[in-house]
Amino acid sequence: MDISVVIPLLNEQESLIELHDWIAKVMQSNRFSYEIIFIDDGSTDASWTTIETLAQQDPNVKGIRLLKNFGKSQALHAGFAKAEGDVVITMDGDLQDNPEEIPSLYNKIMQEHFDLVSGWKKKRYDNKFTKNLPSKLFNWAARKTSGVKLNDFNCGLKAYSNTVVKNIDVNGEMHRYIPVLAKNAGFTNIGEQVVQHQAGKYGETKFGMERFINGFLDLITIWFISRFGKRPMHLFGALGVIMFAIGFAFSTYLGIDKAFFHQSGRLITQRPQFYIALATMIIGSQFFIAGFLGEIILRSRQDKKRYLIKDELNFSSN
Structure with a gap:
């Protein structure tokens, strides 16, 4: 199979049919063999019903329905586990990503031998102050933190080799941070x-300013994990x-000073240096304990499912 298109979504029932038809048109005009994997991440609208209808009409459509909203990362992970295409394309389900970009992304992976190609939405239609500047x-x-020289880490339109x-x-x-x-x-x-x-056609954005706050916190996390x-x-x-x-x-300073220079002076416990020494030695010991616990957890951890699948459509049983 040439291409797997992996689409995580949450409450996108209005755009799914149009998105499917657009992707199918691009695939058929370029004679790609393909699958479209919709991952419903706990939608509360009729998104899953729409995916079921599409799967009945088109055998290239496959669906994964998570038991609840586990988040985009978990939805992507579920889609990646099922993807069979030589090239895996990810895109959002809100019609802001253009399926016409798929052939050129595919060629970059297959002909130019990139492991990963990330989209860069150089010209955006978002609000300048609430989204563009942050x-x-x-x-x-x-x-700066990761060393990966991309202009747009947040773009959902990306292409990967299946191996990645x-x-x-x-x-x-x-x-x-998938590129990282x-x-x-x-x-x-x-x-x-x-x-x-492309500007969103249906509904309102599901992401606010908290996305960028969480993004910076995640950046610190991935920096730590990377290093x-x-x-x-x-x-x-x-x-x-x-x-x-x-x-x-x-x-040591307090001991020497007390023993040789201030034998009849005030008590060591009355001097601020005593509390500095006490606090820093306790903190140092706690850092050591944290390091040991981290090493123990790293060596004893077991893989655990981070999401539960409720339904699947059109996947062959292995």
Whole structure:
């Protein structure tokens, strides 16, 4: 199979038929063999009913219905697990991504041998102050932190080789950082393509300013995981050594000063240096404990399902 189109969605019943017809037209005109995987992430409207209808009419349509709203990352993970195409295309279900971009994205993977190609919505139709400016700041911080030189980490329109999606673990809210996850997994041939952005046709945006706050917090998380995820003791142990050394230095100073210079002076416990030494040595010990616990958890953790599937459509049983 040439292409798997993976579409996570939440309450997009108004756009699904139009999106399906548009994708199918592009695929058929380019003679691609394909599948369209809709992942219903706990919609409360008639999205799943629409997907069932499409699946009955078109055997290329497949559906996954999560038991509840688990989040976009979990929806993508479920779609990636089922995708069979040589190239996997992800796009949003709100018609803001243009299916006409699919052939060129496919060619970049198959002919130019990229591992991953991310869309760049260079010209956007979002509100400049509520989305564009925070997005630019967010993308700048992501580039500096991760070393992945992309202009638009948030673009949902991306293309992957099948090998990439089968070897990365998308969890939590890390869908924004799939290129970083791919780089950390060893897939370094990452490209970018300018794509057309379209204004939303139906409904209202489901993302507010909190998306960018969460994005920056996730950026800190993925930076930590990238640098110290497999060796937490290297970070916490180093901090523990520094803090303990500071406390030990103050303790040594107080002991020498008391023993040789201020034998009849005030008590050590009345001096502020005593509390600095005590606090830093305790904090240093806690950092050590955190490092040890991190190492223990890392070595004893077991894989656990992060989402539950309620229904599936048109998938062959293995």
